[in-house]
Every structure is written in C-alpha cells, then in structure tokens.
Amino acid sequence: MLPMHLTPIGSGAILVEPADALDPAASEQYLVTLAAAIQRHGAHTLFYDLRHVPVIDEVYYGWLMAVHRVCSVLGAEFVPLHIRPAVAFALTHQLTGPVPFRCVAEVEYLDPKRP
C-alpha cells in the first residue's frame, strides 16, 4: 500500500499527501505508482502537501527531487505546498542553487500563466 494519499483535484491536478509511514529512502517503489497516477489522470500539476512534514533533510530532499524529475519527464509540474517557516529556513542551507520548483501556500495561489 502506498504511504501517501493521492487525490485528483480540479482538472488535471493531483494532490499528494504523504503519510508518516513514508520512507523517503525507499523512494523507487513509490515513483512508479506516482508516475502511473499522473498518466492515468492526465495531470499537468502535482501538488505535494508538506504541511505535516516537520523536517526536510538531505534524504527527504532527494525524494522530492526524484518526484520533481518524474513529473518533468511526464510533462507535469511538481509544486510543493504548505512548507512551514522552520522547514523553509532549514532547507535554504541545503540548496546549492535556485529553488528548482515553484512552491505555493495554497493550491489556488498557483498562477498558470507565470513560470
């Protein structure tokens, strides 16, 4: 069973809510399922809810980047959602370049016209 909830929202968007049981170190097995869901729903945006993720360490960031890459390959946009201030602060210390994806505070804040 996939340790995350996948909910189609609106047209062409999927909301991913990771469960506590998600092991980012064992990401390979989840990526196929995620990719299948994106294709099945014809999604162009994958919102990834980080509201309940208290820390994004190197391993978790690696997992997010893997999801980001899978989305890019499938022509969908990976959009992290609800990053907490402390998490954002800590994450800036791990970033070696620009933030590679768009982040939003709410789903409806995503401007499809803006890159």
Added chain:
Amino acid sequence: MTPAQAEISINQFLIEQIKLKIGGMSDVVERRGHTIFVDTNLMSKDEITDMTLEFLELLVTLLQQDHPTDRSSPEFKALAQFITSVAGQIRVRGAHMEELVRYIMFIQRIFLEALEEDKGVSFSRARGALLLLASIFNETMLEVFHSYLKENERTITAQQEELKQISTPITSIWDGVLTLPIIGTLDSSRTMVVMERLLTRIEADRARAVVMDVTGVMTVDSQVSHHLIQMTRAIRLMGAQAILTGIRPDIARALTSLNIDLGDVTTRATLSDGLKEAFRLLNIHVSDGVA
C-alpha cells in the same frame, strides 16, 4: 579565647557600639546626610536618615550571627536585598553607582568616627572591629556593584530586543504584499532573525509577494549577498515571490566583481518599482481615482 569566640566578642562589641551610639550617628546623618549625593535632590534628609537606620538595623542582625561575612546567610541576603532595593530607588531618580558607593562609605565613616570617640577600647579590639567592619562593608560594596551590573545587563538585553524589532520592520503594505526595508549590515545572526520573522509573517499573512529594499545597506560582500540570496530562496519556498529593490550602483558593481549571480532573483530599481511588480504579480490594479 578561640578565634570564633573572639569574633563573637567583636560582633557583640560592635552591636553594643551601634546601640549605644545610634542617637549620635543619627544626628550626624541628619546634619551631613544631604552632602552625600552630588545631586542634592536625589533623596530627602528624612529618606536618608530612615535608610541609614534600616541599614544599621540589618547590620546589627547580621552581627548577631556567628559568621557575619557569610554571603549565603539569610541575614546577609536581607542586607543585600536592602542595598539592591535602594540601588533601584535611586537609579530611577537618575543616580549612578558612584552615588550609592558614596553613601555606603559615608555610613562606614560615621561608624568609624563614632568608634574613635570611645577612648577605652583596646588596640586589638579596635583592630578586630575595623577588620570585621571593612570586610562587611566591602561585601556590601560588591553587592552594589553586582546589582548595577545586573540592572545594566537587563537594560542591554531589553535594548537589543528593541533593536531587533526595529531592525525588521516588516509591513503589510497590501493584502498579500509585504515590504522589508533592510538597513545597515546583514550578518549571519541578523539574517537568522530577519528570516525567522519574515517567514513566520509570510505564513501568518498568507503573503504572496515580498519586496526587500536594500537602499539602506551600505556595503555588500560575498557573505551579505549570500544571505540575500538565501532569503529570497526561503521566501520562494514559502510560496511567495521575492523582489529585491534599491540596489545602489556601487553595490551592483560590488556584486559583479564578486561574481554573484542574482539571475534567479527578481530585482527592480526602486521600492516603488518593486511594489508595482508585486501588484502586477497579484493582478492588483491601482488607479489614481480619476475617471
């Protein structure tokens, strides 16, 4: 006689002296008390007399103990508490530490003058009494010093906190638009404070654009520019757009010579241009009201 017995005996001697000469000492305080403080309005004659009598009372209680110089005894703590309280009282009236030290020295002096009047006191007893008094008064002076240091530390901490608040004036200039003018130096510790407050504010206000104005930043080195880039990335992670404004020509030149790439940062010349860009991003149309 053992040293302990001798000390008790000296304690008793001093207590008797205080009790015998309290009237004379009070008279001296009444007559010369107003000369203690440089600022004569600091305390009234009555206040000085009352304060001195209370001090002597606490001193007698302290002398009744076997070891009057023991700082951990409740009696010494009571005396220290009294001194701290007096220090607080005269501090709010604009006095400095020097004034309180001058007061302690004054009491010590009238005490010694009172003892000198008694010609029947043996040399060894007078010496013992002087040593004990000097020791107690030295400890009292230290207490004055500690009390002032503590108060100064409290003031400095409060000022630092106030400065932190002033140095991060985050303003919600429009629904979803925050402005942050940065003035002075942006070192690591200040960046942490600014970022913490800014990110919390972005979340609370659901801000979608943040205009950071660096007109007041005088110099930019690689560390400062690194902090600026870090802040813009953190803002982006929170789902807001960072707009950097007010980069002066010399700062732009410094950034170029430092090989700093602000390619992923939206920049505008002035705060006004930055606000226009924020409004554009949020599809906010501002008109001058003329139909």
